Amino acid sequence: xxxxxxxxxxxxxxxxxxxxxxxxxxxxxxxxxxxxxxxxxxxxxxxxxxxxxxxxxxxxxxxxxxxxxxxxxxxxxxxxxxxxxxxxxxxxxxxxxxxxxxxxxxxxxxxxxxxxxxxxxxxxxxxxxxxxxxxxxxxxxxxxxxxxxxxxxxxxxxxxxxxxxxxxxxxxxxxxxxxxxxxxxxxxxxxxxxxxxxxxxxxxxxxxxxxxxxxxxxxxxxxxxxxxxxxxxxxx
Amino acid sequence: xxxxxxxxxxxxxxxxxxxxxxxxxxxxxxxxxxxxxxxxxxxxxxxx
Numbered sequence: 001x002x003x004x005x006x007x008x009x010x011x012x013x014x015x016x017x018x019x020x021x022x023x024x025x026x027x028x029x030x031x032x033x034x035x036x037x038x039x040x041x042x043x044x045x046x047x048x049x050x051x052x053x054x055x056x057x058x059x060x061x062x063x064x065x066x067x068x069x070x071x072x073x074x075x076x077x078x079x080x081x082x083x084x085x086x087x088x089x090x091x092x093x094x095x096x097x098x099x100x101x102x103x104x105x106x107x108x109x110x111x112x113x114x115x116x117x118x119x120x121x122x123x124x125x126x127x128x129x130x131x132x133x134x135x136x137x138x139x140x141x142x143x144x145x146x147x148x149x150x151x152x153x154x155x156x157x158x159x160x161x162x163x164x165x166x167x168x169x170x171x172x173x174x175x176x177x178x179x180x181x182x183x184x185x186x187x188x189x190x191x192x193x194x195x196x197x198x199x200x201x202x203x204x205x206x207x208x209x210x211x212x213x214x215x216x217x218x219x220x221x222x223x224x225x226x227x228x229x230x231x232x233x234x235x236x
Numbered sequence: 237x238x239x240x241x242x243x244x245x246x247x248x249x250x251x252x253x254x255x256x257x258x259x260x261x262x263x264x265x266x267x268x269x270x271x272x273x274x275x276x277x278x279x280x281x282x283x284x
Binding site (some may be wrong): 041044046051052053055060063076098099102105106109110113114116117142151219222223225226 | 244
């Protein structure tokens with residue numbers, strides 16, 4: 001485990017690794033994005049009930065998924081930072097927060113735009129929407145907390161603890177559609193069950209999710225490289 | 237051809253919603269990418 005993590009934790013090795021991987025990651029990101037867009041907007045047939053309006057799913061679900069994924073990554077990094085006293089863990093938290101906040105905001109915005117023609121309302125105080133809004137407030141709170149802490153080392157540790165406490169919202173968001181009687185539809189994707197979506201609709205959705213995961217990984221790498229190059233003076 | 241394109245852009249009457257959602261996602265994610273890239277440039281210049 002330590003052997004696998006070492007290239008990601010050592011600043012110089014991280015910079016060297018990202019030098020090699022970033023061009024490929026950007027290439028795969030563009031391929032997946034183009035396939036997801038063409039598949040979602042053009043090739044996938046209209047939904048039987050929602051018609052062409054269902055195509056918002058190809059931006060809404062990936063943004064919502066990433067808002068949860070980024071938070072889980074932040075919690076893992078916070079845990080690693082606290083347990084092993086690793087600066088890289090705290091750096092991942094520091095540079096992920098704004099991306100997670102944007103994904104949560106976009107999930108709410110696209111959900112609202114989708115909700116208006118389908119439900120007849122821009123917003124409903126139901127379990128899924130409210131718990132996702134709480135996630136957005138959590139991200140904003142963490143950002144404010146980071147900027148308010150004067151002592152960087154203590155601030156990083158306190159932020160990591162805050163991130164771990166906020167982790168409780170993630171299962172609430174995920175299971176909100178099963179726990180409560182909600183207007184929001186059930187989970188679109190489930191790793192334990194075969195999807196009810198047709199392959200022509202499903203594959204572009206998976207491609208868009210993978211593209212946004214790569215987007216997050218690319219931007220996080222660029223931000224971490226910048227910090228490491230400036231503060232550690234690691235050579236390219 | 238033009239009529240097919242317009243029909244596709246209308247998205248069966250959901251055009252404003254669909255393009256509004258896609259537009260907002262791509263504009264905001266694009267801006268985030270641009271500012272991340274720009275800050276790297278600025279830092280590289282100040283570093284060198």
